[in-house]
Amino acid sequence: MADTMIYGYDLVKEYPISRGMFKRKELLRAVGGVTLQVNKGEVLGLVGESGCGKTTLARLILGMIPPTAGSVEIAGQNINKLARLERAKTIQPIFQDPYSSLNPSKTIGSILTLPLRIQRDRESHSWEKRVRQTMDLVGLAQRMYNQYPNQLSGGQRQRVAIARALITRPAVVVCDEPTSALDVSVQSQILNLLKELREELNLTYVLISHNLAVVQHMATRVAVMYFGHVVEEEKTNILFEEPKHEYTKKLLGSILVPDPNKRIFNKKE
Amino acid sequence: MINKKEVVLEVKNLSIDIPVSQGILHPVDNINLHVERGEILCVVGESGCGKSLTSLAIMGLLPKNAQRTAETLELNKEDLQELTERQLADIRGNRMAMIFQEPMTSLNPSFTIENQLLEPLLRHKELSKDEARNQVIEMLELVGIKPAEPRLRQYPHQLSGGLRQRVMIAMSLLCNPDLIIADEPTTALDVTIQAQILELMMSLQEKFNTGILFITHDMGVVANIADRVAVMYAGQIVEEGPVSEIFDNPAHPYTRGLMGCIPVPGKLGQDNTLGTIPGMVPSVVNDFQSCRFGGRWDENYKENFEPCRLTEVPKKRRSFKVNLNEKHLVHFCCDECLHLSEHTLVEGSS
Ligand SMILES: Nc1ncnc2c1ncn2[C@@H]1O[C@H](COP(=O)(O)OP(=O)(O)OP(=O)(O)O)[C@@H](O)[C@H]1O
Ligand SMILES: Nc1ncnc2c1ncn2[C@@H]1O[C@H](COP(=O)(O)OP(=O)(O)OP(=O)(O)O)[C@@H](O)[C@H]1O
Ligand code: SF4
Ligand SMILES: [Mg+2]
Ligand SMILES: [Mg+2]
Numbered sequence: 001m002a003d004t005m006i007y008g009y010d011l012v013k014e015y016p017i018s019r020g021m022f023k024r025k026e027l028l029r030a031v032g033g034v035t036l037q038v039n040k041g042e043v044l045g046l047v048g049e050s051g052c053g054k055t056t057l058a059r060l061i062l063g064m065i066p067p068t069a070g071s072v073e074i075a076g077q078n079i080n081k082l083a084r085l086e087r088a089k090t091i092q093p094i095f096q097d098p099y100s101s102l103n104p105s106k107t108i109g110s111i112l113t114l115p116l117r118i119q120r121d122r123e124s125h126s127w128e129k130r131v132r133q134t135m136d137l138v139g140l141a142q143r144m145y146n147q148y149p150n151q152l153s154g155g156q157r158q159r160v161a162i163a164r165a166l167i168t169r170p171a172v173v174v175c176d177e178p179t180s181a182l183d184v185s186v187q188s189q190i191l192n193l194l195k196e197l198r199e200e201l202n203l204t205y206v207l208i209s210h211n212l213a214v215v216q217h218m219a220t221r222v223a224v225m226y227f228g229h230v231v232e233e234e235k236t237n238i239l240f241e242e243p244k245h246e247y248t249k250k251l252l253g254s255i256l257v258p259d260p261n262k263r264i265f266n267k268k269e
Numbered sequence: 270m271i272n273k274k275e276v277v278l279e280v281k282n283l284s285i286d287i288p289v290s291q292g293i294l295h296p297v298d299n300i301n302l303h304v305e306r307g308e309i310l311c312v313v314g315e316s317g318c319g320k321s322l323t324s325l326a327i328m329g330l331l332p333k334n335a336q337r338t339a340e341t342l343e344l345n346k347e348d349l350q351e352l353t354e355r356q357l358a359d360i361r362g363n364r365m366a367m368i369f370q371e372p373m374t375s376l377n378p379s380f381t382i383e384n385q386l387l388e389p390l391l392r393h394k395e396l397s398k399d400e401a402r403n404q405v406i407e408m409l410e411l412v413g414i415k416p417a418e419p420r421l422r423q424y425p426h427q428l429s430g431g432l433r434q435r436v437m438i439a440m441s442l443l444c445n446p447d448l449i450i451a452d453e454p455t456t457a458l459d460v461t462i463q464a465q466i467l468e469l470m471m472s473l474q475e476k477f478n479t480g481i482l483f484i485t486h487d488m489g490v491v492a493n494i495a496d497r498v499a500v501m502y503a504g505q506i507v508e509e510g511p512v513s514e515i516f517d518n519p520a521h522p523y524t525r526g527l528m529g530c531i532p533v534p535g536k537l538g539q540d541n542t543l544g545t546i547p548g549m550v551p552s553v554v555n556d557f558q559s560c561r562f563g564g565r566w567d568e569n570y571k572e573n574f575e576p577c578r579l580t581e582v583p584k585k586r587r588s589f590k591v592n593l594n595e596k597h598l599v600h601f602c603c604d605e606c607l608h609l610s611e612h613t614l615v616e617g618s619s
Contacts (some may be wrong), residue, residue, distance in 0.1 A: 018422045027418070049459050050431025052414075067344025096430045096457065099371040143291060150332070151289075154370040177430065180456040181370065181488035184527065186316045210431075210459045210488075243617065254460040256489030260512045263493045265468055 004076070005172055005204040006038040011070035025174075025179055028055040032228035033070070037162045040171075043196065043205040044255055045219030045236065047251065048213065049109060054208045058174050061206065062093050074172065089119060092170040096177045096208075098157040099171045102149040108160055108227050109145040115168045134163045154181040174206045179214060181268060186237065191218060212255055216240055274305040276478035277448045278327065278365075285322050288336055296322050298504040299346030303321045304448065309471075309511070312484045313527065315336030320484045321370055324450045327482075328367050329357045345447060363393040365448040366441035366536035369455075370484075372433040376425040383421035386440055393444050408439040411469055413462050420447055424550040430457035438466060445477045452484045490515060497596075501523045515575075520599040531572075 011034045016025040020204075031053045040043045046054050059065045061072055063079035072079040074091055082090070092115075095101040102111060112131040121127070126171050132142060138159040149157055158181045165173055179187040191214065197203055215222060215236070222239045224232040224247065232245040243249045256264065285297040297319040304310045312320055326337045329349065342349045344365055349357070361367075369375040376385060383405065390401040407419035412435040423435055434457045441449055449470075455463045471494065474481060485491060491498060495512040500523065508521040519525045 015427070017419060017427070019419065048436075048457070050457065050462050051429040065520045097371065097373055100373045143289075146290065153317045153321060159316075177457065181316070181453060183313070185486065187486075210457070210463070212460065250461055251459065254464045256460070256464070256487070256493045257490035257493045258516070260492045260495075260516050263463065265471055265493055266390055 004037055006036070006044075006206070007072065007073040008034060008036045008057075009073075010035055010062060010069050010074065011057065011060050012068045013053070013065065014061060016066045017167050018133070022080045029228050031060065031067075034228075034230050035070075036223060036233075037257065038172075038204055038206060040204055041198065041202045042221060043207055043219045045222040046206060046208045046225060047210070047213040047215055047222060049227075049247070050210075054225055055176055057128075057225070058206065058208060059074045059092065060177050061173055062091060063087060064093075074140065077173070088115070088170075090167065090170060091172040091174065092165040092168070094161050094165045094175040094178045096180070098154070098161040098181070099149070101161060102157060107146050107148055108140070108152070111149075111160060112164055112167060116166060117266065119168055130167065137166075137193055138163045139186055146255040147215075151183075153199070155183065155186060158182060159186075159190070166193075170203075171200055172204045172206070174208075176208045177210065178207070180210070193215030194218065209212045212240075212252065224251070272478065274308070276303050276388065277306050277345060278302075278304040278482065279341055279343040279346075280327065280339065280354070283323065283326060283337070283339040285319070285326055285331065286336045286338075287332075293445070296504050297326065300506050301503075302482075302499055302506065302509075304482050306447075306480050307474060307478045308480045308496045309483055312482065312501060313486060313488070313491060313498060315503075315523075315527075319504045320499045320501055321452055323454050324367060324482065327352075327450060328361060328365065330361075330367075344427065359393070361376075361442050362389040362440075362446075364446050366444065366446040366450065367451065368434075368437050368441045368451040368454040369577075370452040372430075372437045376433060376436065378425055381422050381424055382436055384594035385425075385483060386436070386443065386472045389440065390443055404443065405439075408443055409436070412436075412439045413465055414439075416514050431459070431462065435462075435466070438470075442470070442473055445473070446479065448480050448482070449474075450484075451480045453486070453487070454483070454530075455487070455490065463490070470494075484539075505600065508597075508599045514597045518597070521598070552607075 012029070013031040014027045017028045019026050025119050034057060036044070048054055050094055051173060056065070060067050061079070063072065063082070066080065070236070074082065074087070077259070109128070109131060113127050113135065116127050116130070132145065134143065135145065139157050140156060140163065144152065144156065149160070152160065158178070162178055179190050180223065182190060194205065195218070198205065203216070207215065207218055219236045222236050223230045226243060226247045232239065232243070232248050240252065241249065244251055279300045282299050282301065283297060284295065284299050287294040287296060296593055300323065302310065312323075314320055322331065322335070325350070327342065341510065344360065346591055352360070382403070385591065386405045387398070387401050389607045390404060391398070394401070395402070405421070406417045409420065414420055414432060414435055420428070420432070428436065434454065438454055441451070455466055458466060467490065470481065473479065483494065492512065498510065498512050498515040499506050500508040500515065500521065500522045508515065508519070508572045515524065516528065519528050
């Protein structure tokens with residue numbers, strides 16, 4: 001029987017939003033009752049309109065924000081009851097916005113060493129070697145070991161975030177747009193790496209991406225979110241071949257084909 | 270004769286140097302580019318090849334330690350290098366606007382969306398606050414933020430990645446600039462909203478005859494919106510031409526590699542590994558030991574081909590015009606490279 005790695009039950013997250021001074025706050029329902037289960041070794045693709053609640057759901061799964069209702073279990077344990085260290089060992093995020101998730105005053109070397117330090121990894125003599133190896137794996141030049149985040153390009157920063165999540169080989173990785181800032185060649189390199197790690201170590205991924213080609217390539221199952229709800233969930237090939245929900249169809253119909261002879265916009269000459 | 274269109278942006282021999290501990294980094298090395306009115310120039314290239322620094326250099330927003338040199342840097346024939354910081358500030362957001370790669374770097378975390386968007390309008394246009402506010406709301410709805418009203422009082426961190434990106438896009442479009450530099454503007458958007466935004470940008474561009482320099486690594490976007498494409502590699506523009514030329518007849522080895530690893534939607538199996546270009550972008554510190562692209566030919570090339578050493582590579586790159594189209598320009602650094610690209614040389618220049 002497959003082990004359940006992630007079990008989110010009836011998750012709801014509401015945010016208060018201001019309606020202007022002296023007015024009562026309104027509630028914005030970012031996630032409106034989502035139940036999801038991901039088994040060990042699976043890759044769950046999460047797609048949906050911008051603002052539909054994907055990042056919020058990811059943060060709930062990671063235990064970074066408390067749910068308004070519902071609960072999350074990671075490997076059978078309630079995420080909010082796990083000790084921080086234990087949680088960090090099991091589940092790691094790769095965030096959408098690498099700029100705000102990297103400490104600007106730390107070098108890349110120390111940013112990447114931190115997870116090893118936090119987890120009190122005993123082989124401290126090998127830390128630097130492992131950091132440098134991981135930098136190689138994600139295609140970061142060694143000279144960046146001593147550089148700061150603001151000295152890197154957008155795609156390089158994104159790769160730092162990826163390296164940081166993978167260095168301790170967590171069982172679950174929640175990737176929020178992990179390759180959005182990468183060119184196709186580097187993107188392929190990263191996706192190949194994620195695939196290899198999964199096969200080698202039986203890792204479990206939640207993969208949020210607007211790039212449907214990436215989702216199709218990586219995910220074993222896809223959940224489509226729309227206004228805070230999962231409206232369709234299917235094995236990847238089935239979803240791409242026979243989308244059922246209107247939004248899914250619209251999504252698949254808006255893919256831009258990399259061929260200048262098949263433009264969907266008409267430009268007046 | 271084709272009518273020569275009006276040029277909005279003219280950049281000649283732009284270089285950027287940044288001192289780092291190991292020496293001097295040359296992330297941008299003598300590049301030339303121009304954007305005409307009503308035209309979209311897409312710039313593609315590997316992560317770290319200098320695309321963002323190039324756009325920051327044009328905007329006059331480079332980090333302090335970076336040094337810019339250029340023979341020509343003109344917006345509508347006006348020399349940007351001659352302007353004072355104040356004059357530049359008047360132009361930015363008004364006549365030229367930039368959509369930054371990472372919205373959080375340019376949105377002020379402590380201002381509401383309303384305040385950030387009103388600022389450029391009130392500063393550059395003679396509008397009452399109410400008029401400006403209405404324009405802001407209208408623009409937000411055009412970029413698909415509906416209803417826009419409740420968003421005005423939110424702060425950047427309360428928005429999703431894609432909403433933030435659209436706020437940035439709205440901000441850049443508000444003053445109808447002559448030139449928009451868009452650095453990966455749609456990475457956080459789902460394909461339906463992306464299509465809507467691109468369509469909006471194109472229609473506004475037509476209406477106001479804006480020139481757009483559009484940086485992206487999404488070849489689907491390039492194929493759909495570009496008039497011309499410039500391919501950057503390790504700080505240089507290695508190939509440039511009309512969009513159909515670049516897709517159908519890529520000439521430089523890097524462009525060819527790039528075309529080879531586009532994941533085509535619908536055609537991708539689960540089992541195959543994705544194509545990559547072997548190796549990684551060389552470090553651009555000091556001068557090159559060998560050619561920038563050296564050693565990154567695909568496997569077939571690698572066997573019988575050693576990358577040229579510096580002594581063999583001419584100091585100044587030669588540019589060869591390829592026989593396909595007078596507008597299609599490729600920069601090869603040596604004859605070997607030209608030979609391998611299987612193109613015949615028509616006209617060479619140094
Ligand atoms: N801290 C917060 N306070 C108030 N509202 C918030 C907060 N965080 C998110 N939201 C709102 O919740 C909704 C869902 O946001 P979320 O970031 O989960 O979307 P998303 O699906 O990740 O979108 P994108 O694809 O654009 O990144 C949005 O309307 C957003 O503005
Ligand atoms: N302030 C800085 N100090 C030192 N090096 C820098 C600095 N800013 C950028 N660089 C380096 O210059 C090179 C070009 O950076 P740039 O941000 O222009 O790349 P890019 O083409 O936009 O890449 P991406 O697609 O990843 O955003 C990179 O290798 C980067 O590491
Ligand atoms: S053939 Fe040209 S591109 Fe290839 S290694 Fe030599 S100089 Fe570089
Ligand atoms: Mg998000
Ligand atoms: Mg960039």
